[in-house]
Amino acid sequence: QQLHLAYIPEQAYRGIASNSVDELINFLSCNMHPIKKLELLSKGIMLQVMRMLAVATTTYIGASREHWIIDMKGLTADIIKKIAATGFRNVENTFVTALGQQSIQMESDNIERRMQEVRKARKDSLEIFRSKGKELQCIIPTTGPYERFSLPEDSIRFLVLAIIRPGDKMTIDMFLTKLYENYGIVIGPAEYKQFAAQYDNSLANSFIENKCAFQDFLKATGFLHELSDATSVVINPYDEIEGDEEL
Numbered sequence: 001q002q003l004h005l006a007y008i009p010e011q012a013y014r015g016i017a018s019n020s021v022d023e024l025i026n027f028l029s030c031n032m033h034p035i036k037k038l039e040l041l042s043k044g045i046m047l048q049v050m051r052m053l054a055v056a057t058t059t060y061i062g063a064s065r066e067h068w069i070i071d072m073k074g075l076t077a078d079i080i081k082k083i084a085a086t087g088f089r090n091v092e093n094t095f096v097t098a099l100g101q102q103s104i105q106m107e108s109d110n111i112e113r114r115m116q117e118v119r120k121a122r123k124d125s126l127e128i129f130r131s132k133g134k135e136l137q138c139i140i141p142t143t144g145p146y147e148r149f150s151l152p153e154d155s156i157r158f159l160v161l162a163i164i165r166p167g168d169k170m171t172i173d174m175f176l177t178k179l180y181e182n183y184g185i186v187i188g189p190a191e192y193k194q195f196a197a198q199y200d201n202s203l204a205n206s207f208i209e210n211k212c213a214f215q216d217f218l219k220a221t222g223f224l225h226e227l228s229d230a231t232s233v234v235i236n237p238y239d240e241i242e243g244d245e246e247l
């Protein structure tokens with residue numbers, strides 16, 4: 001049986017490679033049940049691949065990095081739902097723009113051949129991004145309108161354990177900032193204000209509610225400790241795996 005070896009182009013991961021490595025070191029250092037660790041690791045790597053695809057696409061066309069606006073409430077009628085759906089369409093449009101630009105640069109005069117290459121490129125990029133996102137439940141709903149980004153329990157578990165070292169903690173605002181810096185994830189009002197070209201103060205309450213829903217989720221899964229009414233910390237509750245002792 002003959003198999004083809006695939007690889008990730010250097011320029012696709014160069015800007016975020018250190019984040020990926022640091023995240024994997026933190027996660028693999030957690031002393032947790034090996035079966036659960038493997039399950040979370042597989043989903044976490046898929047999430048990292050989605051990030052790589054998105055970053056590589058904007059890098060290819062020379063555009064600013066698109067941000068993932070996360071709908072943590074998942075309500076059928078909600079302002080965040082609509083904003084998140086618009087954000088997801090922007091990410092998709094970036095893929096389409098990159099594929100169109102690639103098509104123009106092809107040297108072949110055979111229109112059918114060029115269309116086949118574009119279809120293959122779409123299958124290897126946007127369709128992987130969409131299918132893996134829906135498999136992870138990071139893109140909802142599975143079918144139907146208003147497709148948008150969300151964060152299911154396993155993805156949140158991976159992100160906490162990958163961003164925070166075993167036994168360490170950080171404030172909820174620091175954690176949201178790290179999600180924004182590492183993944184371009186937008187959950188609360190502060191992150192929305194950072195990336196929005198025209199910040200709308202009327203949306204602040206909706207993003208505050210979105211942040212509260214995220215905090216409630218972290219608290220329910222044991223990752224959030226409330227120190228006071230104004231201060232909450234996100235904690236990695238696992239011990240760090242100790243290295244083998246030298247003989």
